Every structure is written in structure tokens, then in C-alpha cells.
Amino acid sequence: MAQLKIKDYEHILDLVTAVLQNGDPDASWHLISRELFTVMRANTVIMARMCPSGRTGVAEAWAPEWLGREVGELLRRRLQQGHPLIPYLQAREHSPRRMTDLCETWRKSAWYNDALRTYGTKQQLGVPLPGEPGGLRAIVFGREGEFGERDFAFACRVQPLLMAVDNHLRELRRLRAAVGADSPVGDIGLTPREATVLGLLAEGLTTEAIGRRLAISPHTVNRHLEKVYRKLGANNRVTATARARAAGLVG
Template sequence: MGLARAYERMAAVAVAALHERDPSRLWPMLAGALADLCGGEAVIHKLDEWSEREGTIGVAPYAAATELRRLGDADLALLRAGYPLARHYAHRTDRTPVSAHRAVGRAWPDSATARLLSDVWDVDHVLGVPLPDSTTPVTGCLVYRAGTDFTDDQLAMAERAQPLLAAVERQRQLLEEWRRALGPAGAPDDRGADERAADCALTPRETTVLLLLTNALTADAIGRRLGISVRTVHKHVENIYRKLGTRDRLGTVLRAQQLGLVPRPGLP
């Protein structure tokens, strides 16, 4: 698959992800497309800190995840440490994707991490693709491949994909926040929050905009939070008004509270 075509697929998957109601499915949807884009064979997505002690590791494809589950604590700690990429990004603000070999040169093939990856997945190289706005500790993806190191073109395509990855991660965080806010205390009936939103024909993207409206954010602030233009925010707001049968922000928030789409005042 050519790089341009792979990027088109990545963009299409990212758009599809923004219509996915289950936040736990967003990154698995992206992983395969990111691997294709970067010429990789497996992807680890770590959305919490890259540390030896903790951190959830999501892996694609399934075969790679199966091999990962066989590792002991010491090997998992080595993988979580993210050598040498965690160290590389910790000392700079630049979040440009870089391969392990480019980061440390000859030290990479002889490292314990490189030997582990060769034993477990039969891969030789790893590419760090951090989320562009992540701070220390860095979060993002690790792409693995066998054979030669990642090319300049593949690194450039990974950099082009970073805004797409960031947009999906913001969506995931907001959907998780929305679900937590609408726990059992916020539910007017036995239906789930996703089902109530679907009954109102609200897309997942419109649902996150509605949540931010409820939090009294301006259109500018919502745009910054979601990484979209103010014009796009207004379009989403218009759709929400139409679907809820309201005309302004206050009426929309009150109506959404009545329908159990957002938390009611005073609820935790």
C-alpha cells in the first residue's frame, strides 16, 4: 500500500472513530491503520505514562497481543519503560516521531529492549509516535517492524497522522468523562447513556460538544478542546438544537438534563 493511500485510510478510520460510541474501541480501530501508514507490523498504544511500574498497554494485531500476554513482569516492565523513546522525549518539547535507531544509534541493537522485541515479536525496529500535545511523561504509540529502519517518508507520514491521533484521543477522554458523569445517579431510567443519546439521534461527536456546552465553555474553548474550528463547533451546536428541539444554550442544557443526556445540577 502506498503512503498516500495509507494516509487516506488513516484519515477515513479516524473519521469513523469519531462516530464510535464505545471509547474503548477507538484506539484498536486506529492501530491497524497506523501500522500500515508507517510500514509497521505491530502497534502498542499507551495512553497513560510510559513507566516501568504501571501503564495499560494496548496492542494490535491480535497475534501480537497474544504474545504480549505471555510475558512476565520483568519483561513487561522493560516494555513499559519505552527505551529509548521515553528518555528521548522527556528532555525536549519536540514531539516529532523518531525511531529508536535514530534516537540512540548503535546502542539500540544491543539494548535489552531490542533483544526482547526480537525474541517476542521477531522485530528489529521501533518508531515512537507521541501525541503532539502530550507532556512528560509522554503518551502515544510505538510502531514495530522487522528488517530495515523506518524511512524518512514513513516518519513524515507518522507526523502527518499525529493531529488525527490527538483528535481521537480527545474524543476518547470526553466520552469517558461523559460516561462517568452519567453514572447510576444521573440516569432517569434503566437505559444506558449511549442508548439515550442514540434515541435523540446525537452522534458521539455531538454528544461531546453537548457535554462541553453544559460545562459552560465558549465556542472558541470547545474548538480548542476538540481541535476543530469554531465554524465546525457552531455546526455541531446547530445540529444539537435541531435534534433536541431547542433554540439556545440554556434551553438546550435544561432539555439535555431532562433527557438524561448530561448530569443534573448537584449530582456528583
């Protein structure tokens, strides 16, 4: 596999920073799509959630913005056409794949002609994401030119980050739903990540368990907890949890 350059890792760090600084979990995937659109030099980026049994599909995010006008119809066509990424995802395969690796006749297929006609793209690269029961999820990049070894290496490197982000956003939505929309989390200056860690702390999870849930190291969890304690005026988890409950920050 091709070696990534320092600039590629800088892009990954920029992506992490953008996600953690964004306070709206529902807008995070659009932000990620825009970042990846630039980094991958893509023509299109579509984050798709598909249900093959019902032949339905929903775009969770996309870039550029104008794709939103017809991306839903595009996903339905892909399901009807039996796009090669679908059986790959159904087999619970996890590695990123170029469509030319999955289909020897890609350039003669209806999928290729449809993408070329609609978006001017000739090559596609799919990055699987965790799906729900009966559903499939992936980010699909489209480009007029080929996806080279550097692009494939970057997709493989960034995939674990995207899976961790997906887990983080799920936890953030769940905790916000449990706390309620009127929680004063922002009033004391908690970042979305700190609020997530605080919520898991209040559920009784250990530092190691929080790290496993959010796919971060215990050291990183402790750094977040230090900031949470300082903002709550606490010096241990018992006091922090009690003050957070009294302030309505956690259930």
C-alpha cells in the first residue's frame, strides 16, 4: 500500500478538529463530506444508507451541495441496477474498495454509464460504514480520473476515524435525547465531546469503558474529564456527576 505524506495526516487531523468543534451532530456528516470532497479531489461524495430488501435509499450527506436535488433518486436507481458495492456490503466486508476491483466489466456497465452521464464521473471508491440491521451504509467517492494507490491508502487510513466519528455522533444524539433539548450544556462551556464524556461518566462507565465506547485512549478520556471537572468546579467524578445532575446537564 502506498505511503501517506505528512500533508495527508494533517488533513486527517483537520477533519478530527472540525468534527469535535462542531456543535450540531446532525450537520457533522455534511461537514465531513465537504472536507473529504476537497482532500480526495473528488467530483462527488455521497454518504448513503440503503435497504436492499425494500430497494430504498437515503443520502445522509453529500458534496457538492447541488447533489441534493437528485441524489435520492440516484440511490434508488443504484439499488434497482444492483450496483456492485451492494453485494460487497451485504457480505459484511469492511475494507474500502474501488469499483474496478469489484467489477471487471465496470466500464461497460449501466452503473458506469449512469454515473458518467449524471455527474461526469468514471471511477468510484466505496468506504463501508457501520449499518443498522437490514441496512447498509457507505461513503462513495466519484471522480473523473482514477483513484490511485495514495487515494486508496488515505481511504483505508481515514476509515477507522469515520467509524469512530459515527460512534461519537450516535452517543451524542442519544445523550442529548436523554438530557433534553433545553439542557444548559453550552452555558458552562462544554464542548460536544466533553458533554459526551460527561454523559457516559454519569452512566457509571469507567475511564477505560468510556475510551472503548468512543474509540479513544484512556489518556484522552482523562484529559476531557480534567476539563469537565474544571468547568463544573469539581475535583472527582462523584462531585462532577452530582453537579451535572443538579444543573440538568445529565439525566
